[in-house]
Amino acid sequence: MKVLIYGEHRDGQIRKITFENITLTRSLNAPFEVVFIGADIPDAGEQLSRYGAEQVTLVKGSGLEKYSPDGYAKILAQLVQKHEADVLLMGATATGKDLAPRVSAILNAPLATDCTKVELDGDQLRLIRPMYAGKVLANVSLNSGIKIVTVRPNVYSAHENPADAEVREETVEVPDLKTVVKEIISGAKGKLDVTEADIIVSGGRGMKGPENWHLIEELAELLGAATGASRAAVDAGWRPHDEQVGQTGKTVSPTLYVAVGISGAIQHLAGMSSSKYIVAINKDPEAPIFKVADYGIVADLFEVVPKMIEELKKMKN
Amino acid sequence: MNIAVCVKQTPDTETRIKLTEDQKRVDESDINFILNPYDEFAVEQAVRLKEAHGGEVTVISLGPDRVKTAIRTALAMGGDRAIHLKTEKHPDDPLVTAKALASVLKEGNYDLILLGKQAIDDDHNQIPSILGALLDIPAVTVVIKLEVDGNNLTAEREIDGGHEILKFSMPAIIGAQRGLNEPRYPSLKGIMRAKKIQIEEREVALEPEQLKVELLQYPPPKNPGKIVGDSAEAVPELLRLLHEEAKVL
Numbered sequence: 001m002k003v004l005i006y007g008e009h010r011d012g013q014i015r016k017i018t019f020e021n022i023t024l025t026r027s028l029n030a031p032f033e034v035v036f037i038g039a040d041i042p043d044a045g046e047q048l049s050r051y052g053a054e055q056v057t058l059v060k061g062s063g064l065e066k067y068s069p070d071g072y073a074k075i076l077a078q079l080v081q082k083h084e085a086d087v088l089l090m091g092a093t094a095t096g097k098d099l100a101p102r103v104s105a106i107l108n109a110p111l112a113t114d115c116t117k118v119e120l121d122g123d124q125l126r127l128i129r130p131m132y133a134g135k136v137l138a139n140v141s142l143n144s145g146i147k148i149v150t151v152r153p154n155v156y157s158a159h160e161n162p163a164d165a166e167v168r169e170e171t172v173e174v175p176d177l178k179t180v181v182k183e184i185i186s187g188a189k190g191k192l193d194v195t196e197a198d199i200i201v202s203g204g205r206g207m208k209g210p211e212n213w214h215l216i217e218e219l220a221e222l223l224g225a226a227t228g229a230s231r232a233a234v235d236a237g238w239r240p241h242d243e244q245v246g247q248t249g250k251t252v253s254p255t256l257y258v259a260v261g262i263s264g265a266i267q268h269l270a271g272m273s274s275s276k277y278i279v280a281i282n283k284d285p286e287a288p289i290f291k292v293a294d295y296g297i298v299a300d301l302f303e304v305v306p307k308m309i310e311e312l313k314k315m316k317n
Numbered sequence: 318m319n320i321a322v323c324v325k326q327t328p329d330t331e332t333r334i335k336l337t338e339d340q341k342r343v344d345e346s347d348i349n350f351i352l353n354p355y356d357e358f359a360v361e362q363a364v365r366l367k368e369a370h371g372g373e374v375t376v377i378s379l380g381p382d383r384v385k386t387a388i389r390t391a392l393a394m395g396g397d398r399a400i401h402l403k404t405e406k407h408p409d410d411p412l413v414t415a416k417a418l419a420s421v422l423k424e425g426n427y428d429l430i431l432l433g434k435q436a437i438d439d440d441h442n443q444i445p446s447i448l449g450a451l452l453d454i455p456a457v458t459v460v461i462k463l464e465v466d467g468n469n470l471t472a473e474r475e476i477d478g479g480h481e482i483l484k485f486s487m488p489a490i491i492g493a494q495r496g497l498n499e500p501r502y503p504s505l506k507g508i509m510r511a512k513k514i515q516i517e518e519r520e521v522a523l524e525p526e527q528l529k530v531e532l533l534q535y536p537p538p539k540n541p542g543k544i545v546g547d548s549a550e551a552v553p554e555l556l557r558l559l560h561e562e563a564k565v566l
Contacts, residue, residue, distance in 0.1 A: 067481070069457070073450060094476035098458060101443035104412055105450035110527035111412070113441055130536075131439050135334040136343070138439075139532040140409075179455040183482040185473075193478035199565070223566070241461065241496035242475050247330045247437055248354050248495060256565040267330040273539065277563045279555065285544075293542040295558055297551050307549040311556055315566075 001123055003028075004085035006076065007036035007048075007056075008095055014041060016196065017091030019051045019158035021151055025089060026052050026161060028120040032089075033057060035079050037072050038064035045167040052161035057083075061174040067095070071177040073102030078172070080107060080146060087125065089118075092150040093195070100150050109146035116155045116253070116274070125149065133247035133270035153196055154253050194245060197226035199256045202245055202272075204230035206261020206282060206301055210238040215305045216260060222312040228252070228272075230262045246271035261301045264289030281305065318372035320363045321425055322396065323418055323432040323444070324356040325407070326380060326387035330437060340533050343438075352387040355433025357394075357500040358493035362463060363431050364395030365498065370465070373397045375425060379417055380407050385516060392511035393503030399516040410526035411439075415447040417521045422452060427488060434459045434492035445492030455485035458492025 003025050008015040018034065025032045033055040034048060041047070041058070048056050059075060076099065080088050088103060090096040092114040104111035116137075117128035125147060127140050142149075194200050201220040203213060213227075220227045229239035231246050245252055247267035257275035262268060264280070264287055272278070273292045280293035281304045290296045297304050328334070328348045335344040352360070363374045376391040378384045379402040388399045400421060408414050422430055430452075435442040449456020455470075461480070462473035468486050475494055503511070545551045545558065559566045 069446070069483075070449065070453075070455065094459065097442045098446055101411070101441075101446035102450040102456075104443070105415070105447040108412070110410055111441075111443060112528060113443060129440075131533075132328070132334050132343075133437065133440060134536060136336070137534045137536055138530045139534070141529050141531050142527060143529065144527045179457060179483050179485040181481045182471075182484050184476070184479055185482065186479040191478060196477055241494070244495070251440075256559070256563070265331070266333065270330075274536065277559070277565055278539075278542070279559070280542075290542065290544070292539050294539075294563065295555055296542055296544045297549075297555060298544055298547045299549060299551070303549040304552060307552040308556070311552050315556070 001030050001086045001120070002084060003030045003032040003087045003089050004080055004083055005032055005034045006088065006090040006096070007034045007039065008091055008093060009036055009039045009041055012041055014044065014047055015093070016158060017093055017153045020153065020156045021089050021091060022051045022053050023159045023161070024118060024151065024156040028118070030120060033083055035059060037075055038066070040065070045165045049163055049165040050160050051158060052163040053165045054163050056165050056167045058167060058169050059172055060169060061172045063174050063177055067181045068177040069098055069102060069179050071175055073099055073106060074175045075172055077103045077106040086146060088146065088148045090150045092152045096150045100148055104148050107146050109148050110142045110144050111148040111150070112140050112142060113150045114152050115149055116152050118149060118151060130251065130274070133251050133267070134274055135270050152253060154198070192226035194226045194228045194243065194250050194252050197254055199223045199225035200228045200245070200252060200254045201225045201258045201260065202228035202230065202262060203233055203260045204262030205232040207233060207238070213238065215309070218309050219258070219305055222309060222316070230268050231265070259289050259293070260305060262289055263287045264292065318366055318370045319426065319428050320366060320372060321375045321377055321422060321427040321430045322356070322359050322363045322391060323377045323430065324360065324387055324391050325353045325378065325436040326350050326384040327353040327436050327438040330354065336533050336535070343533065350383060350386060352390040353433050353436045355435055355437070355493055355495070358495065358497045359431035359433050359491070360391045360394045360396065361498045361500040362491070362493060366429065366465065367395065375400065377402065377418065377421060379404055379414055379521070381405060388516055389511050390503060392514050393507040394501060395507065397514070399514060401516050401518050402521045403518055404521060404523060408523055408526055409530045410528035411441040411443040412447060412528070413524050413526050415444050415451060416524055418444070419448055419451040421519070422448065429487055430490045432492060434494050445490050448490050452490070454488045454490060456490035456492070457483050457485065459494045460491050461494050461496040463491060463497065
C-alpha cells in the first residue's frame with residue numbers, strides 16, 4: 001500500500017506535521033513519497049533525510065508560489081493518480097482541512113479527517129477520529145481504491161531516523177486558478193497557534209478582564225507556550241476568536257495544558273481533555289476542570305500565577 | 318443576490334453524548350437539537366447581504382424530519398424559502414451529503430452559497446471545500462470577514478497562527494467561522510413569519526457511502542488527578558511534579 005504524504009511548508013520552512021506524518025508512515029511499514037507543491041525549500045533533502053524520507057518530489061509551476069485552494073487541489077489529485085498512491089496522508093492543519101476535501105471530491109475518494117490513530121491491518125486502514133469535539137471517538141473505515149486521511153497535529157511525534165532522500169523536481173501544467181491568496185497576515189510576531197503548540201496556557205472567566213491577561217502571556221512566554229482562552233473569555237470580548245479552545249473553538253492535544261481560572265464547561269473539556277497533562281488553577285474546588293486535571297491547585301489564580309512566574313524565572317537563571 | 322444557506326441540525330454543545338448499546342450510533346432520546354452554531358454565522362451573513370443588496374435567501378437542510386426545527390430557526394432569522402432534503406439519517410460520509418447538496422445547489426443558480434465551516438457533531442470540516450470542487454466554483458472556508466464589491470469578493474480566513482486574504486468572484490461558496498458576525502436572535506415577528514413559510518420537501522437518492530462509522534466509543538477516562546495544594550505555596554511542588562513526574566518542563 002503506497003502512501004503519498006503531502007508536505008506542508010510555509011516561508012521556506014517544512015512544517016512539523018510533515019515529519020510527524022513521515023514517522024507515522026514509517027511505523028506502518030508502508031512505502032511512501034513526500035510531495036511539496038510550490039515550495040522553495042533550499043535544504044529540503046537534508047531535512048527530510050533526517051526523518052527517513054527516501055522519495056521527495058518538489059512540484060513547481062507558474063503561480064504556485066502562493067496557495068490556491070482549487071489549483072493545489074487539482075494538482076494534488078493528479079499527483080495521487082500519477083504516483084499511483086493508495087493513500088493520501090495530510091495534516092489536519094488549516095491547509096490540510098482546506099485542501100483534503102477538495103481532493104476527495106475530485107477523486108471521488110473518501111476522506112477521514114483529524115484522525116488520532118492510524119493503523120494498518122493487512123491492507124485495511126484502521127482509523128480513529130474524534131467527533132463531538134472529542135466527546136466520542138469513532139472507528140471509521142474507508143472502502144475505496146484511494147483513501148484520504150488527515151492526521152491531527154501533535155498526536156504522533158516526529159522521530160529522527162536518517163535515510164537518504166532523493167529529491168526530484170517536477171514541473172506541472174497549472175490550471176486556471178479561481179482563488180488565490182493575495183496576502184498573509186501573520187499573527188503577533190512569533191505567536192504560536194494553539195493547535196500546533198506543545199504547551200498551552202489558557203485563561204477563562206476567572207481572569208476577570210483583559211487587563212489581567214499579561215499574567216497568561218508572561219507565563220506562556222516562560223513556558224514557550226501558546227495562549228488560549230475559554231468561550232466565556234472570548235464571548236466577553238477579552239480575547240480574539242482564534243484563541244478559543246473548545247467545541248466551538250479549537251480542539252487541542254498539547255503535551256501540557258494549563259487552565260487558569262477556567263471552570264471547565266463540558267464544551268471546553270471536549271476541546272482539551274486529550275491533552276497529555278492538564279494543570280488546573282481555580283479557587284473553586286468543585287470546578288469540573290479538576291475532574292480532568294492531572295495536577296490542580298485550589299487557590300486564587302492572582303496569587304498562584306505570579307508565584308509560578310517568579311519560580312520559573314528562578315529556574316531559568 | 319440569490320443566496321443559499323446550507324444548515325445542519327446538531328446537538329447542543331452542552332449535551333452529554335450517550336451512545337446506543339450497540340455503540341453504532343448516538344442515543345438521540347435526551348438530546349436538545351439546535352441549529353449548528355457555525356451555520357448561525359452563515360445564516361446571519363446571508364440575511365445581512367440580502368438586506369444590503371436585495372434578493373432572496375434559500376435555506377437548505379438534509380436529514381430526518383427533525384431538521385425542520387433548524388430550518389425554522391434559520392427562516393426566523395430572515396430566510397425566505399426552504400428546501401428539506403429528506404433522508405432517514407445524516408450520512409456518515411460527508412462526500413455523500415455534499416453530492417446530494419450539490420445537485421440541489423446546481424439547479425438554484427445561486428450567486429453565493431454560505432454554510433458553517435463545520436458541524437459540531439461529526440466535525441468533518443469538509444462540506445464547504447467539497448462543494449467548491451463539485452460545483453467547480455471558488456470556495457473559501459473558515460472565513461471571518463467578507464466584503465462584496467459588485468461581483469467580486471474579498472474574504473479573510475483563519476489559518477494556523479495568522480490570516481489569509483483571498484480574492485475571487487461570484488458564484489462562490491463561503492464557510493463561516495466564529496467572528497464573521499454576531500448572529501441575531503430571531504424576533505417574534507421573524508418566528509411568526511417563518512411559521513407561514515412552506516418548507517419544500519424533496520426525496521433524495523443518496524449514493525453508497527465509502528466512509529463508514531463502524532463503532533463509537535467514549536474516550537478513555539482520565540485517571541483521577543492530584544490536588545497539589547490550596548495556596549500559592551504549592552507552586553514549587555507543582556513545578557517539581559511537572560519536571561520530574563510528568564517530565565514536561
